[in-house]
Amino acid sequence: MQIGIIGAGTCDHNLAKLAYDTGYYIAKNKASLICGGLGGVMEEACRGAKRASGITIGILPGFSLHEANPYLDIKIVTGFSHARNIIIVRSSQAIISIGGEYGTLSEIAFALKLNIPIIGLKTWNLGNNVPIIKAKNPKEAVELALKLGLEKCYED
Amino acid sequence: MQIGIIGAGTCDHNLAKLAYDTGYYIAKNKASLICGGLGGVMEEACRGAKRASGITIGILPGFSLHEANPYLDIKIVTGFSHARNIIIVRSSQAIISIGGEYGTLSEIAFALKLNIPIIGLKTWNLGNNVPIIKAKNPKEAVELALKLGLEKCYED
Amino acid sequence: MQIGIIGAGTCDHNLAKLAYDTGYYIAKNKASLICGGLGGVMEEACRGAKRASGITIGILPGFSLHEANPYLDIKIVTGFSHARNIIIVRSSQAIISIGGEYGTLSEIAFALKLNIPIIGLKTWNLGNNVPIIKAKNPKEAVELALKLGLEKCYED
Amino acid sequence: MQIGIIGAGTCDHNLAKLAYDTGYYIAKNKASLICGGLGGVMEEACRGAKRASGITIGILPGFSLHEANPYLDIKIVTGFSHARNIIIVRSSQAIISIGGEYGTLSEIAFALKLNIPIIGLKTWNLGNNVPIIKAKNPKEAVELALKLGLEKCYED
Numbered sequence: 001m002q003i004g005i006i007g008a009g010t011c012d013h014n015l016a017k018l019a020y021d022t023g024y025y026i027a028k029n030k031a032s033l034i035c036g037g038l039g040g041v042m043e044e045a046c047r048g049a050k051r052a053s054g055i056t057i058g059i060l061p062g063f064s065l066h067e068a069n070p071y072l073d074i075k076i077v078t079g080f081s082h083a084r085n086i087i088i089v090r091s092s093q094a095i096i097s098i099g100g101e102y103g104t105l106s107e108i109a110f111a112l113k114l115n116i117p118i119i120g121l122k123t124w125n126l127g128n129n130v131p132i133i134k135a136k137n138p139k140e141a142v143e144l145a146l147k148l149g150l151e152k153c154y155e156d
Numbered sequence: 157m158q159i160g161i162i163g164a165g166t167c168d169h170n171l172a173k174l175a176y177d178t179g180y181y182i183a184k185n186k187a188s189l190i191c192g193g194l195g196g197v198m199e200e201a202c203r204g205a206k207r208a209s210g211i212t213i214g215i216l217p218g219f220s221l222h223e224a225n226p227y228l229d230i231k232i233v234t235g236f237s238h239a240r241n242i243i244i245v246r247s248s249q250a251i252i253s254i255g256g257e258y259g260t261l262s263e264i265a266f267a268l269k270l271n272i273p274i275i276g277l278k279t280w281n282l283g284n285n286v287p288i289i290k291a292k293n294p295k296e297a298v299e300l301a302l303k304l305g306l307e308k309c310y311e312d
Numbered sequence: 313m314q315i316g317i318i319g320a321g322t323c324d325h326n327l328a329k330l331a332y333d334t335g336y337y338i339a340k341n342k343a344s345l346i347c348g349g350l351g352g353v354m355e356e357a358c359r360g361a362k363r364a365s366g367i368t369i370g371i372l373p374g375f376s377l378h379e380a381n382p383y384l385d386i387k388i389v390t391g392f393s394h395a396r397n398i399i400i401v402r403s404s405q406a407i408i409s410i411g412g413e414y415g416t417l418s419e420i421a422f423a424l425k426l427n428i429p430i431i432g433l434k435t436w437n438l439g440n441n442v443p444i445i446k447a448k449n450p451k452e453a454v455e456l457a458l459k460l461g462l463e464k465c466y467e468d
Numbered sequence: 469m470q471i472g473i474i475g476a477g478t479c480d481h482n483l484a485k486l487a488y489d490t491g492y493y494i495a496k497n498k499a500s501l502i503c504g505g506l507g508g509v510m511e512e513a514c515r516g517a518k519r520a521s522g523i524t525i526g527i528l529p530g531f532s533l534h535e536a537n538p539y540l541d542i543k544i545v546t547g548f549s550h551a552r553n554i555i556i557v558r559s560s561q562a563i564i565s566i567g568g569e570y571g572t573l574s575e576i577a578f579a580l581k582l583n584i585p586i587i588g589l590k591t592w593n594l595g596n597n598v599p600i601i602k603a604k605n606p607k608e609a610v611e612l613a614l615k616l617g618l619e620k621c622y623e624d
Binding site for chain 3: 063079080081082083
């Protein structure tokens with residue numbers, strides 16, 4: 001299973017810890033981690049996943065693999081700038097959103113549009129009618145992602 | 157100047173009227189109207205623009221120009237599905253969002269990310285810190301779009 | 313009808329003349345001209361089309377409308393780099409290829425893949441089994457494009 | 469290192485054997501194999517790579533991971549149709565082209581445009597001035613790809 005992590009390219013210590021732990025639990029559960037491949041939340045999540053010997057995949061926006069963070073195993077160089085966001089979403093069976101700014105909001109919107117389960121950790125709150133599932137901590141976020149992602153697979 | 161209109165592919169009578177009037181005022185002000193080229197808000201806006209003899213441009217998601225609404229002059233066939241949303245945003249000097257669901261939310265997110273002025277008519281409310289400018293009616297929305305779009309052009 | 317012109321961003325005097333005349337005849341025949349929006353063959357074709365009061369559309373690869381050549385009416389800003397080539401192809405009912413290097417070759421390949429008629433003026437020769445139709449001059453190229461593009465429309 | 473394999477989605481026994489052996493040697497040399505993720509040459513190459521316990525990555529054109537061939541480890545779902553071809557090219561340090569039709573031609577064109585080394589096995593011949601390097605057999609193709617890909621990495 002491929003679990004997506006989305007979040008900003010820079011982040012404070014608090015979000016960094018959430019991202020690291022989320023990446024760690026994804027890898028512990030033998031899922032692959034897919035993300036935008038850059039710094040901040042993406043890098044911390046990949047660092048956590050590599051600590052647990054997981055596989056990390058980055059969908060890079062630019063023209064060179066040299067923009068990848070140092071914890072990426074698989075580097076996909078798209079050259080599509082922010083339009084690569086939808087590839088991260090489509091390639092995930094479930095998504096965990098950690099913090100995040102406008103780029104992350106575009107990914108949340110695509111996930112909602114495409115009916116891909118999305119779990120939030122201190123992320124955008126779009127009101128009660130929008131199905132972003134709040135998790136209390138990284139461990140719960142990953143458990144929810146695995147459960148909902150698996151259900152989604154059976155449906156498709 | 158190219159003004160974008162974003163909104164859902166189906167809409168109620170109320171939003172349809174807003175879309176038609178907005179398209180009409182864009183054309184009256186000699187701006188071109190750019191949108192996703194399909195039905196609902198997009199079609200009504202194009203219909204309004206053609207009533208005032210304007211130019212309408214559709215950035216279509218699919219593989220055929222036959223999915224275009226009947227009021228499009230220029231049909232851009234992308235084959236990029238929802239990823240074509242960012243092309244609508246990038247090609248607009250300012251954007252007017254009318255109603256809208258998750259696809260529209262992705263376009264708002266890209267506009268915010270790319271610093272393109274966005275004016276809202278009964279659209280997503282993302283809180284006070286997010287610069288979506290509320291307009292009272294289509295006429296005001298178009299006046300704001302023209303003013304902010306022009307300022308943006310000078311900056312770039 | 314939208315006729316595509318493809319060719320390199322720089323060109324010698326000979327190709328420039330072919331491009332200018334081709335753009336001119338497209339406009340004279342009331343078709344719209346679609347191209348990559350930059351210099352060289354694209355710019356000369358647009359200049360020719362504007363001489364005959366035609367409509368010119370540019371599918372730009374970068375992030376800004378300021379890279380457009382001065383003869384473009386409609387500026388589509390994709391941010392997709394060379395991947396925008398397929399949008400030019402998909403949006404054309406027929407394509408005229410003038411000279412051209414590797415970018416043009418990618419467009420020819422997509423046109424062949426998508427079964428869009430392609431007419432060549434001093435362009436890539438891919439052997440006798442590949443249906444690039446040679447034209448003797450710009451006038452003949454445009455006549456062929458209009459005829460084959462119309463047939464394609466009826467088929468679709 | 470990520471080596472790309474490009475070729476058609478259906479192929480005869482002869483090309484299938486070339487693809488299988490090329491995938492096998494890529495994996496034996498500890499490189500990852502990246503391809504379009506579908507059948508034919510892509511599937512045979514992945515099958516060969518898995519025989520040697522390699523890692524296989526597919527950049528899928530459609531909307532679902534269910535179109536992936538059964539030998540893919542990493543499934544990237546783009547929804548970009550043929551425009552995903554440029555992602556395969558950009559993500560490869562070197563490319564081996566096996567047979568191939570118009571889709572493959574578009575990938576060769578992008579590789580030439582982006583200056584990514586391309587090695588051919590019974591593939592398109594574009595004349596003596598076009599730097600497609602002919603290999604005698606899969607083993608030589610992989611050796612060339614590794615050597616040229618490594619040189620390219622140092623340059624960048």
